Amino acid sequence: MSTYYAGLLADVGILLLGALSVYIILATGQLSLGNAGFMSIGAYITSVLTVNAGIPVTVALVMAGLASGAIGVVVGFPALRLKGIYLAMATLGFGEMVRSFFLNFDAVGGAGGFHGMTHISVGYIWAWAGAILLLVMLLERSRVWLEMRAVHDDETVASLVGLNTTVIKVAAFGVGAAVAAISGGLFAHHHVYIEPGNFGFERSIDFVLAVILGGSTVAPGALIGSLLLVLLPEMLRFISDWRLAAFGVLLIAVLLVRRQGILDRSLFARMTFRGRPA
Amino acid sequence: MSGTAHSLLRLDGVSKLFGGVHALAGVSCDVPQGAIVGVIGPNGAGKTTMFNVITGAFSADAGTISLDGKAITHERPHRIARAGISRTFQNIRLFAGMTVWEHLLVAQPHGESALRRLLPTSWADPAALRRAQEVLEFFGLGEVRDRVARSLPYGLQRKVEMARAVTARPKLLLLDEPVAGMNHDEAEEIRRLMLALRQGGLSILLIEHDMAFVMNLCDTLYVLDFGMIIAQGRPDEVRANPVVLDAYLGRAA
Numbered sequence: 001m002s003t004y005y006a007g008l009l010a011d012v013g014i015l016l017l018g019a020l021s022v023y024i025i026l027a028t029g030q031l032s033l034g035n036a037g038f039m040s041i042g043a044y045i046t047s048v049l050t051v052n053a054g055i056p057v058t059v060a061l062v063m064a065g066l067a068s069g070a071i072g073v074v075v076g077f078p079a080l081r082l083k084g085i086y087l088a089m090a091t092l093g094f095g096e097m098v099r100s101f102f103l104n105f106d107a108v109g110g111a112g113g114f115h116g117m118t119h120i121s122v123g124y125i126w127a128w129a130g131a132i133l134l135l136v137m138l139l140e141r142s143r144v145w146l147e148m149r150a151v152h153d154d155e156t157v158a159s160l161v162g163l164n165t166t167v168i169k170v171a172a173f174g175v176g177a178a179v180a181a182i183s184g185g186l187f188a189h190h191h192v193y194i195e196p197g198n199f200g201f202e203r204s205i206d207f208v209l210a211v212i213l214g215g216s217t218v219a220p221g222a223l224i225g226s227l228l229l230v231l232l233p234e235m236l237r238f239i240s241d242w243r244l245a246a247f248g249v250l251l252i253a254v255l256l257v258r259r260q261g262i263l264d265r266s267l268f269a270r271m272t273f274r275g276r277p278a
Numbered sequence: 279m280s281g282t283a284h285s286l287l288r289l290d291g292v293s294k295l296f297g298g299v300h301a302l303a304g305v306s307c308d309v310p311q312g313a314i315v316g317v318i319g320p321n322g323a324g325k326t327t328m329f330n331v332i333t334g335a336f337s338a339d340a341g342t343i344s345l346d347g348k349a350i351t352h353e354r355p356h357r358i359a360r361a362g363i364s365r366t367f368q369n370i371r372l373f374a375g376m377t378v379w380e381h382l383l384v385a386q387p388h389g390e391s392a393l394r395r396l397l398p399t400s401w402a403d404p405a406a407l408r409r410a411q412e413v414l415e416f417f418g419l420g421e422v423r424d425r426v427a428r429s430l431p432y433g434l435q436r437k438v439e440m441a442r443a444v445t446a447r448p449k450l451l452l453l454d455e456p457v458a459g460m461n462h463d464e465a466e467e468i469r470r471l472m473l474a475l476r477q478g479g480l481s482i483l484l485i486e487h488d489m490a491f492v493m494n495l496c497d498t499l500y501v502l503d504f505g506m507i508i509a510q511g512r513p514d515e516v517r518a519n520p521v522v523l524d525a526y527l528g529r530a531a
Binding site for chain 2: 138139141142143144146147149150153154156157158159160161162163164165217265
């Protein structure tokens with residue numbers, strides 16, 4: 001495989017994890033525009049652990065995931081009081097707050113960035129991305145996921161059938177933050193150099209875009225969205241400077257035709273022959 | 279009132295204020311174990327507010343509510359639900375993307391371990407799945423098990439909502455206008471289902487506008503007007519009560 005395609009494939013895997021981190025939180029009806037913040041927390045923690053403490057990257061990723069998950073839970077509590085656009089704004093603020101924290105935090109390089117990580121293979125990135133995608137797909141068939149969907153659909157009714165909506169929403173934030181952190185740790189060890197600018201709000205937007213484009217009701221939608229988001233601009237290179245504009249037009253076209261995203265529950269069920277005639 | 283039966287739900291002087299207006303003003307009532315109790319009253323009398331206060335959606339400003347002798351007055355909604363109260367809504371509230379079967383799975387009682395709830399539902403406790411299947415068949419929803427509930431005809435949606443409430447295995451079922459918008463045959467079927475549920479040990483508190491429906495069904499009626507209980511008793515007593523005729527039947531005619 002050429003370096004060019006390997007690089008693209010690595011980007012898809014890293015974006016997929018970022019998209020899944022948004023997807024998990026969105027499954028409870030909460031839109032987070034700050035997941036690049038969790039991603040950068042994961043990137044810095046993993047890198048410091050491998051570079052300064054000599055911890056193996058897999059262990060470092062797990063530790064970063066747990067730490068970021070704990071921060072996600074802390075962020076999840078104030079998020080309970082906010083809905084829709086207000087929550088989106090607040091999480092966007094969180095992401096920018098984390099970015100400016102690392103910009104000023106000289107112990108990890110500040111604006112100069114942080115380096116010294118050992119490069120990881122595309123295969124390693126995809127081992128994580130594939131495993132987490134499969135886990136989320138398994139989780140989607142569980143009682144807990146139904147409870148998350150109930151909270152998403154009607155929080156009041158969900159509480160009246162006995163669901164603790166607080167625990168469900170906060171836990172989703174925690175798990176989403178952990179997945180975003182793993183995406184960040186992999187990003188850091190793929191590029192072997194990170195700086196706060198890597199984790200701006202455009203990246204958070206990319207995560208959300210991948211989910212919306214690919215389909216926000218099934219986990220494989222995040223995979224479709226990530227593939228399109230990485231590969232489409234590359235395939236449009238023949239129109240050089242206009243490729244991003246053309247990409248924007250395609251995006252709008254897809255959303256006009258399929259508001260629910262490319263993949264939805266019924267299409268996915270038909271593809272996997274699990275659907276019954278409705 | 280049926281003094282011999284053990285009291286399941288008791289409201290004692292319950293009040294709820296909205297911006298200085300008493301939506302409920304010292305409401306006291308009692309649902310005996312195994313009874314079907316009706317609440318009637320004109321629009322805006324506070325009937326739905328009463329349900330919202332019982333289920334914890336609103337917190338009572340005064341008074342106490344107890345279920346099976348245990349105070350639930352200021353508990354959070356999910357705790358009250360788990361303590362044994364399930365409800366339906368005046369305007370049907372189903373989960374948008376869920377099939378009928380998923381509505382039943384998500385409403386099952388919370389006995390399972392956290393680990394089990396993380397596994398696919400098809401691996402769940404077979405006894406729990408069998409119970410959900412029984413509820414499905416009891417409400418005659420077997421045929422539409424895998425249909426998205428919101429895509430079903432109105433009458434079936436009402437049944438899905440009731441089935442969801444019953445799956446939680448409550449002690450007390452609150453039904454907010456269960457036959458609103460239904461024709462005579464459909465209403466008759468709901469009545470039959472309610473009697474069968476009571477036969478199975480469930481107690482029911484219902485809000486209803488259809489006078490004929492409550493007359494034939496309820497053991498006890500409470501009449502609510504301006505947030506106060508103005509009359510109570512057996513349906514035939516209530517129907518003959520001049521205060522009720524004036525406040526409710528007279529005005530409704």
